Amino acid sequence: MSAEPALAFEAVVRRHGTVTAVDGVSVAIAAGRFVALVGTSGSGKSSLLRMANRLDAPDDGRVLRDGRDVAGLDPIKLRRETGYVFQNIGLFPHMSVAENIAIGPRLCGESVDVAARLRQVGLPEDHARRMPAELSGGQQQRVGIARALAGGGKLLLMDEPFGALDPVTRDQLGRTVRALHASEGLTTILVTHDMAEALLLADRVLVMAKGRIVGDATPAEMLAGKAGAEAAALVAVPRDQAERLKALGG
Numbered sequence: 192m193s194a195e196p197a198l199a200f201e202a203v204v205r206r207h208g209t210v211t212a213v214d215g216v217s218v219a220i221a222a223g224r225f226v227a228l229v230g231t232s233g234s235g236k237s238s239l240l241r242m243a244n245r246l247d248a249p250d251d252g253r254v255l256r257d258g259r260d261v262a263g264l265d266p267i268k269l270r271r272e273t274g275y276v277f278q279n280i281g282l283f284p285h286m287s288v289a290e291n292i293a294i295g296p297r298l299c300g301e302s303v304d305v306a307a308r309l310r311q312v313g314l315p316e317d318h319a320r321r322m323p324a325e326l327s328g329g330q331q332q333r334v335g336i337a338r339a340l341a342g343g344g345k346l347l348l349m350d351e352p353f354g355a356l357d358p359v360t361r362d363q364l365g366r367t368v369r370a371l372h373a374s375e376g377l378t379t380i381l382v383t384h385d386m387a388e389a390l391l392l393a394d395r396v397l398v399m400a401k402g403r404i405v406g407d408a409t410p411a412e413m414l415a416g417k418a419g420a421e422a423a424a425l426v427a428v429p430r431d432q433a434e435r436l437k438a439l440g441g
């Protein structure tokens with residue numbers, strides 16, 4: 192494992208017209224960590240994530256992967272080596288599950304063990320022949336995760352990947368991703384609006400507000416109120432819900 196952080200942002204700025212979406216973010220993420228990125232809508236989470244594999248370029252500052260500035264890396268290769276999963280992942284509707292999973296490596300003349308990839312994400316092997324429309328939303332997201340990892344990349348970026356799913360499916364998928372993170376030796380960054388999900392899955396939580404990182408702590412530190420006012424406000428929501436549920440149960 193490299194001594195360099197798997198991903199680092201150095202004084203990164205990203206503007207969209209007159210809006211400064213990312214306003215001087217510096218943060219390093221060590222290989223093997225599971226980081227949740229939280230913050231209210233419009234705080235800059237997606238804008239930050241998109242710079243990790245050159246979907247967007249910073250207006251200022253640098254983004255480093257394993258110590259190398261992404262500006263000097265081949266974007267096609269970089270994206271192949273990055274698992275990227277987002278809400279409504281967009282499987283190719285006219286391709287089978289197997290073809291969807293294998294598409295990236297196949298374009299580079301490489302083959303994929305589709306059955307193994309399906310097993311990894313908890314889907315039966317016979318689903319390989321199905322078309323995306325024959326799968327539930329949760330199953331489609333599982334295929335999306337399998338496709339994201341098929342290139343063999345060790346960095347997994349997830350932008351609200353469970354956003355459109357019911358709470359039970361969401362919880363199951365979260366556990367699957369956490370298990371994959373460990374078994375595959377991934378570095379994972381999960382953008383989520385669900386603070387409870389962030390606290391339960393991640394080993395480090397970054398809080399964004401107005402384009403800046405305003406909280407950076409472990410889940411235990413967050414719960415103990417040691418990560419600043421914005422983090423405390425976000426943690427207050429699931430805590431209050433848990434207390435109200437407990438009160439209901441007597």
Ligand SMILES: Nc1ncnc2c1ncn2[C@@H]1O[C@H](COP(=O)(O)OP(=O)(O)OP(=O)(O)O)[C@@H](O)[C@H]1O
Nearest residue numbers: 207208210212230231232233234235236237238239
């Ligand atoms: N392509 C774009 N063009 C113009 N403005 C944009 C664009 N993308 C994002 N923005 C603006 O940049 C700011 C940050 O947006 P971003 O999507 O990064 O936030 P976010 O924290 O991911 O939000 P959400 O949780 O709602 O997805 C917002 O003010 C948004 O309106």
